[in-house]
Amino acid sequence: MRRDDASNLGKYLNIIDTSNRTYLALEELKKGNERFYQGNQRNRNINIDKARHLYGKSQKPKAILLACSDSRVPPELIFDQGLGSLFVIRNAGNVVDDHVLGGIEYAAEYLNTPLVFVLAHNMCGAIQATVDGGPLTENVDKIRTHIEESIGLDTISKYDKREATTLLEDANLIQSINDIMENKVVQERVAKGLLKVTGGKYDLGTGKVTFLED
Numbered sequence: 197m198r199r200d201d202a203s204n205l206g207k208y209l210n211i212i213d214t215s216n217r218t219y220l221a222l223e224e225l226k227k228g229n230e231r232f233y234q235g236n237q238r239n240r241n242i243n244i245d246k247a248r249h250l251y252g253k254s255q256k257p258k259a260i261l262l263a264c265s266d267s268r269v270p271p272e273l274i275f276d277q278g279l280g281s282l283f284v285i286r287n288a289g290n291v292v293d294d295h296v297l298g299g300i301e302y303a304a305e306y307l308n309t310p311l312v313f314v315l316a317h318n319m320c321g322a323i324q325a326t327v328d329g330g331p332l333t334e335n336v337d338k339i340r341t342h343i344e345e346s347i348g349l350d351t352i353s354k355y356d357k358r359e360a361t362t363l364l365e366d367a368n369l370i371q372s373i374n375d376i377m378e379n380k381v382v383q384e385r386v387a388k389g390l391l392k393v394t395g396g397k398y399d400l401g402t403g404k405v406t407f408l409e410d
Contacts, residue, residue, distance in 0.1 A: 289322030
């Protein structure tokens, strides 16, 4: 798959949103993260009573979250959401493959979830491994190869490690969004105003998510 540069993202983010549901879903993530980093979490829907309430009922998540598996980046906490609010897909490096796309298709098409949000973060081990180089196990190396294609080794080599890491974190986020937008089901729902695809980057030090559209 040919890797596009970050400028290609604009045509996706500028699509007119004809569904108020997509706007409300994104606003809920923004407000939830603000509560989180300000220490004003109010969501109390992470308990056995809520779990029992959801038992046997159809799920109706507000958003699909593709996030890194990093243990310091739990989407439900970062966005101050409770049980049943988010359809979360996680892997090392928040990269997109057929399994990820299958999960997104399922939630978008069958659960009518109005938002796909890709959550990247700083100090990502998968990104750092890509910048550092060196030997890795077979399947971890596949992740590294996927990530480095978002910008290219030649570009990475032009910067020091700190700059290259930040650049690659951002490029990998954009590439994941582009990869999702190449999916036919996603394209059709976006065109109908039923789905929005966007993302942001979480700062481990501050707790803040920088949203691409801010």
